[in-house]
Amino acid sequence: MSDALLDIRDLHLEFDTFDGVAKVLAGVNLTIERGDVVGLVGETGCGKSMTALAIPRLIRMPPGRINRGQILFKGEDLLQRQDSAMQEFRARHLGMIFQDPATNLNPLFTIREQLVDAVLYQQANTRSVPGRWRGFLPSARQIRRDAQRRAIELMGLVGIPDGEMRIHDYPHQFSGGMRQRVLIAMALAGEPDLLIADEPTTALDVTIQAQILRLIRSLVRQLGLTVLLITHNLGVVANTCDKVAVMYSGRVIEQAPVRDLFHSPAHPYTQGLIRAVPSGSTSRGGLQGIPGLIPNLIDPPEGCRFHPRCSQVLDHCASQVPGPGSIGSGHLAFCHLYPEGA
Amino acid sequence: MTLRLYLARRVLMLAPLLLGLSLLTFTISRLVPGDPVGLAAGPQASVEIREALRVQFGLDQPLPIQYLNYIRGVLQGDWGRSLYTRRDVIEALGVFFPATLELTLAAVILATALGVPAGVISAMYRNRIPDHIARVISLFFVSFPAFWLAMIMQTVLGRHAGLVPIGRRFPVIMTPPPQVTGLYLVDSLLALDFAAFSIALNHILVPALVLSFGALASITRITRASMIEILERDFVRSARAIGIPERVVIGKYVLRNAFIATLTVISLNFGWLMAGAILIETIFDWPGIGLYAVHASLSLDFQPIMGITIVYGVLFSLVNILTDVAYGILDPRIRYG
Numbered sequence: 289m290s291d292a293l294l295d296i297r298d299l300h301l302e303f304d305t306f307d308g309v310a311k312v313l314a315g316v317n318l319t320i321e322r323g324d325v326v327g328l329v330g331e332t333g334c335g336k337s338m339t340a341l342a343i344p345r346l347i348r349m350p351p352g353r354i355n356r357g358q359i360l361f362k363g364e365d366l367l368q369r370q371d372s373a374m375q376e377f378r379a380r381h382l383g384m385i386f387q388d389p390a391t392n393l394n395p396l397f398t399i400r401e402q403l404v405d406a407v408l409y410q411q412a413n414t415r416s417v418p419g420r421w422r423g424f425l426p427s428a429r430q431i432r433r434d435a436q437r438r439a440i441e442l443m444g445l446v447g448i449p450d451g452e453m454r455i456h457d458y459p460h461q462f463s464g465g466m467r468q469r470v471l472i473a474m475a476l477a478g479e480p481d482l483l484i485a486d487e488p489t490t491a492l493d494v495t496i497q498a499q500i501l502r503l504i505r506s507l508v509r510q511l512g513l514t515v516l517l518i519t520h521n522l523g524v525v526a527n528t529c530d531k532v533a534v535m536y537s538g539r540v541i542e543q544a545p546v547r548d549l550f551h552s553p554a555h556p557y558t559q560g561l562i563r564a565v566p567s568g569s570t571s572r573g574g575l576q577g578i579p580g581l582i583p584n585l586i587d588p589p590e591g592c593r594f595h596p597r598c599s600q601v602l603d604h605c606a607s608q609v610p611g612p613g614s615i616g617s618g619h620l621a622f623c624h625l626y627p628e629g630a
Numbered sequence: 631m632t633l634r635l636y637l638a639r640r641v642l643m644l645a646p647l648l649l650g651l652s653l654l655t656f657t658i659s660r661l662v663p664g665d666p667v668g669l670a671a672g673p674q675a676s677v678e679i680r681e682a683l684r685v686q687f688g689l690d691q692p693l694p695i696q697y698l699n700y701i702r703g704v705l706q707g708d709w710g711r712s713l714y715t716r717r718d719v720i721e722a723l724g725v726f727f728p729a730t731l732e733l734t735l736a737a738v739i740l741a742t743a744l745g746v747p748a749g750v751i752s753a754m755y756r757n758r759i760p761d762h763i764a765r766v767i768s769l770f771f772v773s774f775p776a777f778w779l780a781m782i783m784q785t786v787l788g789r790h791a792g793l794v795p796i797g798r799r800f801p802v803i804m805t806p807p808p809q810v811t812g813l814y815l816v817d818s819l820l821a822l823d824f825a826a827f828s829i830a831l832n833h834i835l836v837p838a839l840v841l842s843f844g845a846l847a848s849i850t851r852i853t854r855a856s857m858i859e860i861l862e863r864d865f866v867r868s869a870r871a872i873g874i875p876e877r878v879v880i881g882k883y884v885l886r887n888a889f890i891a892t893l894t895v896i897s898l899n900f901g902w903l904m905a906g907a908i909l910i911e912t913i914f915d916w917p918g919i920g921l922y923a924v925h926a927s928l929s930l931d932f933q934p935i936m937g938i939t940i941v942y943g944v945l946f947s948l949v950n951i952l953t954d955v956a957y958g959i960l961d962p963r964i965r966y967g
Binding site: 344346375376377378379380382383384385386388391392393394395396397402405406409410458460471474475477478484 | 863864865867868869870871872873874875876878882883886887960961962963
């Protein structure tokens, strides 16, 4: 475990709201090994995206507040870094792409402007980047020209044909899939160790989804990337990921290699989730849900947050938060059915 | 549509607009009760003299003919003359208009130069100390009547501190820079006369500052609101997430998006400031179109009123066209058409 690229330990995140304190993350544990593609799945509101945004510290505080836990990146706790040092971390070690490629590119700037900036500011020494006012200096021009060459290379890498021409276009002249490729290129410009992809295909057509996922897989092979892929789509996880973590109401409740999770889900919630996926043989009206509703984050259930809906609930589920129970190699469940250390 | 074609069309469309404006002003100025000829000729003037004046200014003709004669004159460069001073309107406008334009431009530039950074800082430090300071200051200045602030600044800065002249564009005993644009600041720079530039700057600073205050508040507030809205956009988070430094995110990516709304307010303010300049010109004895307009309106001096209205109309329309062109430059998705 010590050689993990990213190790999130007992992360607690709260938000002050008008109705009270929302306990959005309540002890997230997540380990990502170098070279893995880890899927993070869960329902809407379970804290997947908040976990993703907490890693590069992109959550505005206040109203947000991280009051417990560690985010260890290569052994260093990111929560201890100065704010000013986080920009450098994001530039050098992290790439991130989001859900809707239509809104994640700045509409008023050409792809060239945005991609060249991504290349320049992710280089080792940000201070040497020529700003707009120094743009007339020959040396600065040369730097931007070199960056543009690299930008066109990146466009080729992510499968955008005619990069030389298309780099001068504006985002609205690109299709959704192509925009997501541009965003991937921007994220990869600094050769990051970790790519966080927050629902990267949710806003895209199904055929384009498959292309983008294939692209991410091939980039993992080519560049030795590590990926945290956030999705609510179990099919995407099955096709793309090596490992998977399931979240429920602000906690990771199970983490396992993909095959194990789908073949032998341990946590009752995971079992319900997998049963709920409609298959070809599901009859009309035969969708199987999990009874009950997701908990209120301001006043969540004590102990295991799933216990009010759980079919296998035990006496102490309502009072004690379950720790990690090992089920097999790399397979952990946070459930009292699988006692800690057993 | 290309920019050139668009501009040509917009300028052509000015013609009917100005025709309508002139007709409206003409009608209103003739409908207002009062006898300007009587006023101009004086109380002792005989009926014959009044009739002679009426004929001389073409006021004995039927109204439609008067209007057509006026339009024909305007197109030929003869904008009529004042009933009182007999001064050519076009010549008077040539003297007074640049002064007002310079004052208004200076005020708009000042309001933008102060308001946009204040708005940006407000947005970046939303609901924290710098934001409160910027908001209180802008509220402070917009809350005071401009004429009162003008007199206070005139008294404090001009009279007691002696930092700036109390009024006028240029010392009476000195020759202003050779006229090219009529804007002393520009003309003195064109003549490379930096002494004249600093004198002109010293004269315009306080009037322009006072004039800019009203616009300053609205520019600050719209910039703040617009920045805050843009800061919430996905692309801002995306840029931060891949390590673009905050100063670039704010100063380059967010500001350009936010500036579109600010630009609208700036151009609207330009019109208001032109109108507001009349007051400031009176206080600072600024030899602009404002005083000329006030005198003309009070005595129903037809020709100057028409001329001033048309000049304001042209200027306001041009500012609008420029603003629309600027939108297209800022946002590539906006097409001219």
